[in-house]
Amino acid sequence: MTKIAISGTGIFVPPDTISNYELVDSFNEYARRHNARFAKEIAAGSVHPLLKSSDEFIVKASGIRRRHVTVKKGMLDPDIMCPRLPERSDETLSLMGEIAVNAARNALASAHRTPADIDGVIVAASVVQRFYPAVAIEVQDALGIRGFAFDLLAACSSATFGIQAAADMIAQGHARAILAINPEICSSHLNLRDRETHFIFGDAATACVLEPARAADGDNAWEIVSTRLESRYSNNIRNNFGPLNRFAPETVAAPDKLIVQKGRKVFKEVVPMVSNFMLEHLAANGIASSTLKRLWLHQANINMNNLIAKKVLGREPSALDSPNILEEFGNTSSSGSIIAFHQFSSDLVPGDIGHLCSFGAGYTAGSVILRKHGSSRSREE
Numbered sequence: 524m525t526k527i528a529i530s531g532t533g534i535f536v537p538p539d540t541i542s543n544y545e546l547v548d549s550f551n552e553y554a555r556r557h558n559a560r561f562a563k564e565i566a567a568g569s570v571h572p573l574l575k576s577s578d579e580f581i582v583k584a585s586g587i588r589r590r591h592v593t594v595k596k597g598m599l600d601p602d603i604m605c606p607r608l609p610e611r612s613d614e615t616l617s618l619m620g621e622i623a624v625n626a627a628r629n630a631l632a633s634a635h636r637t638p639a640d641i642d643g644v645i646v647a648a649s650v651v652q653r654f655y656p657a658v659a660i661e662v663q664d665a666l667g668i669r670g671f672a673f674d675l676l677a678a679c680s681s682a683t684f685g686i687q688a689a690a691d692m693i694a695q696g697h698a699r700a701i702l703a704i705n706p707e708i709c710s711s712h713l714n715l716r717d718r719e720t721h722f723i724f725g726d727a728a729t730a731c732v733l734e735p736a737r738a739a740d741g742d743n744a745w746e747i748v749s750t751r752l753e754s755r756y757s758n759n760i761r762n763n764f765g766p767l768n769r770f771a772p773e774t775v776a777a778p779d780k781l782i783v784q785k786g787r788k789v790f791k792e793v794v795p796m797v798s799n800f801m802l803e804h805l806a807a808n809g810i811a812s813s814t815l816k817r818l819w820l821h822q823a824n825i826n827m828n829n830l831i832a833k834k835v836l837g838r839e840p841s842a843l844d845s846p847n848i849l850e851e852f853g854n855t856s857s858s859g860s861i862i863a864f865h866q867f868s869s870d871l872v873p874g875d876i877g878h879l880c881s882f883g884a885g886y887t888a889g890s891v892i893l894r895k896h897g898s899s900r901s902r903e904e
Contacts, residue, residue, distance in 0.1 A: 874894065
């Protein structure tokens with residue numbers, strides 16, 4: 524069977540940033556106003572007071588210190604606490620399409636490829652700007668790519684689901700090469716008025732070029748050894764936003780139309796699920812976890828990532844064993860593991876094996892075992 528490689532990666536990061544301190548100042552002012560407004564009800568016990576947030580709380584809970592955002596305007600205003608941007612015309616490239624195109628161009632350059640070399644585009648993300656026409660087709664058009672394109676939704680595992688879909692289609696001869704792109708505008712479903720989640724997300728876009736390993740000549744190409752996907756139904760991370768919301772206008776602005784999660788349950792259930800999933804995938808391919816040179820995990824929070832890495836590696840992970848990019852980027856949903864891979868893979872040598880894994884709402888999990896391209900095994904064909 525044809526071996527497939529990730530021959531190039533690219534990222535796009537919005538220039539605007541929000542520090543924990545900015546976020547905390549905004550949230551605490553909102554909490555102060557709320558508590559003052561409902562002072563009588565709070566005293567009577569019918570309304571719970573809002574607790575203050577802090578940089579220390581955020582760092583301890585997540586490891587995040589700042590995040591990049593697509594639109595900063597409105598997010599820090601206690602009266603708004605939501606990004607504000609004029610709607611674009613239908614003839615203008617969409618915001619999601621714009622950041623996807625930027626990441627895709629960077630990935631193409633990394634892979635030494637042009638749009639003429641690509642036959643397919645998959646835009647895989649946790650949320651989509653609209654249902655139709657597919658954002659992927661818009662991106663395909665903007666890049667001048669012939670072939671096919673479609674959107675894919677698999678929450679924080681969208682990148683790995685997209686990689687497996689692309690790899691399978693190339694292996695079956697349906698495309699010479701495919702762009703798998705992850706434009707994550709996570710600030711669109713972030714509840715800045717919820718102390719437990721107001722700090723989680725940042726925005727970013729990532730992209731991977733996939734093609735047969737025999738043709739891959741990018742500077743940092745990786746052969747896909749194996750991919751595996753898993754999903755289990757859970758309500759512990761949920762977003763109820765959708766077109767049917769207008770059927771019940773009285774709840775259209777309720778908090779559950781943004782991200783809602785039961786953090787402790789997620790931690791308790793996802794850590795063993797993902798670590799076992801990774802170990803089983805490695806074992807099925809005859810790979811001992813002790814031989815792994817690197818883990819690139821979904822950037823959920825530092826405590827979850829460290830514990831999963833420890834269970835998979837069987838020891839305390841070093842900063843390079845399992846790179847963490849949360850401090851700078853926050854949780855960028857499906858983009859997070861690809862950012863970690865993009866930034867912390869070029870130092871490894873041909874033949875080294877690494878493990879890319881995502882996990883998120885659903886629950887979903889995606890595992891991609893990779894070997895640095897250039898070894899004698901990679902050239903067998």
